[in-house]
Amino acid sequence: MAGIGWRVHGDGREVRPGAVVEPGERLSWPRTVGIGLQHVVAMFGATILVPAITGFPAATTLFFSAVGTVLFLLITGNRLPSYLGSSFAFIAPIAAAVATGGLAVAAGGILLTGVLLALVGAVVHVAGSRWIDALMPPVVTGTIVALIGLNLAPTAWGTCQSDGSCSGFRAAPVTALVTLGAIVLATVLFRGMLGRLAILVGVVVGYACAVLRGEVDFEQVRQAAWFGLPQFTAPAFDASVLGLFLPVVFVLVAENVGHVKSVAAMTGRDLDPLTGRALLADGLATTLAGAGGGSGTTTYAENIGVMAATRVYSTAAYWGAAAAALVLSFSPKFGALVGSVPAGVLGGAATLLYGMIGILGARIWVQNRVDFSNPVNLTTAAIALVVGIANYSWVPREGLAFEGIALGTATAIGVFHLMRLLARWRGTTQEAATPASVPGGAELEGRPDGR
Secondary structure (H helix, E strand, O other): OOOOOOEEOOOOOOOOOOOOEOOOEEOOHHHHHHHHHHHHHHHHHHHHHHHHHHOOOHHHHHHHHHHHHHHHHHHOOOOOOOOEEEOHHHHHHHHHHHHHHOHHHHHHHHHHHHHHHHHHHHHHHHHOOHHHHHHOOHHHHHHHHHHHHHHOHHHHHOOEOOOOOEOOOOOOHHHHHHHHHHHHHHHHHOOHHHHHOHHHHHHHHHHHHHHHOOOOOOHHHHHOOOOOOOOOOOOOOOHHHHHHHHHHHHHHHHHHHHHHHHHHHHHOOOOHHHHHHHHHHHHHHHHHHHHHOOOOEEEOHHHHHHHHHHOEOOHHHHHHHHHHHHHHHOOHHHHHHHHOOOHHHHHHHHHHHHHHHHHHHHHHHHHOOOOOOOHHHHHHHHHHHHHHHOOOOEEEEOOEEEOHHHHHHHHHHHHHHHHHHHHHHHOOOOOOOOHHHOOOOHHHHOOOOOO
16 A cells, blocks of 8 residues: 555444454444554563663663664555554663663664664665574574573672662562562463563552652652653664674564564565565664664554454554653653652562573574574574673774674574584585484474374
């Protein structure tokens, strides 16, 4: 569909069994606005949690998520429903950049990431996306995602920042346990939308616990105005930390490609031609965020869940969601409230979130049936994960440093392609390199149980 405009689906009031509201359709405007608000609720918890953890202004991040979503819809021709929220892949490099040069340096890293992602999108739009699959097969993509999450584990426990503050369990163990426990219970006790918002529920419960324990300072909230412009920060660049942001590009590529394929599967449409536009749009949105001091963006799986539950894929709902987020971003008091979330709450939520990022990497392996009896796959993941989790570092010269995530990403890509090339040359692809890589037998029969 070219341009902005939507056909009314059926009578505009309901979705018939087996039918879906396609991206170019909409329900009645009151229903469309209501679904748009559901999308706001779905993205809200994760989108504001990233600035709460990293120290970025929440209102600014929300502002750029709204602007980025509008940009995404325009660039994809209003054909690909998506909300661009805060990406968790940026948390580790942002933390390192803030410790080195403050928010400005972190914003510079985000801007660079956005530019690179936009360039990837432009290449994909012209040349197609097969080269991405060749460069980053599932074993590499899953490893990169996993090592980013697991590299953050020390932060969840309570790594002390340069200002002496702690962000994990050590700062407030009782509040952290209450927060984490509330998330766990909400996940299994609630159905529907409330169950999908378990992290937000847990943060609210943990925040209430922190208030009762006297761990929340409301002074900034009281002083903040109800309405005002978001706080913008000009980017700065520091070569010593820019390398930490480069691996995030690979994660954003994987997330965007996965989003396009998920929506295509649910709507029964071939959306592969939009992959390049999606990457370009997210890259430009992230570039804008970095230019103004907002957190980097990515397409949100939470909103895919809303679409799957409602069977409404109308892009009109996302215009409504972006408008609502934009309105919220012009409330400094709201931003101050998010900024008042104490260390214990963040530590409890981060314990789950960082682990979830790691497990998402394993999920990529499982969904794509990565064969770890193949020594190339096994060795690639094994080396890269240890490099990332142990946070290996390399300082080629003063002022330039590469650490776990950057080195782990380079290791995953380099080791895989080097071993694959040599194995093909020597004809050793099927030889087991270690006892752990020996097939159990079932793999050779073509059935999971070997029968």
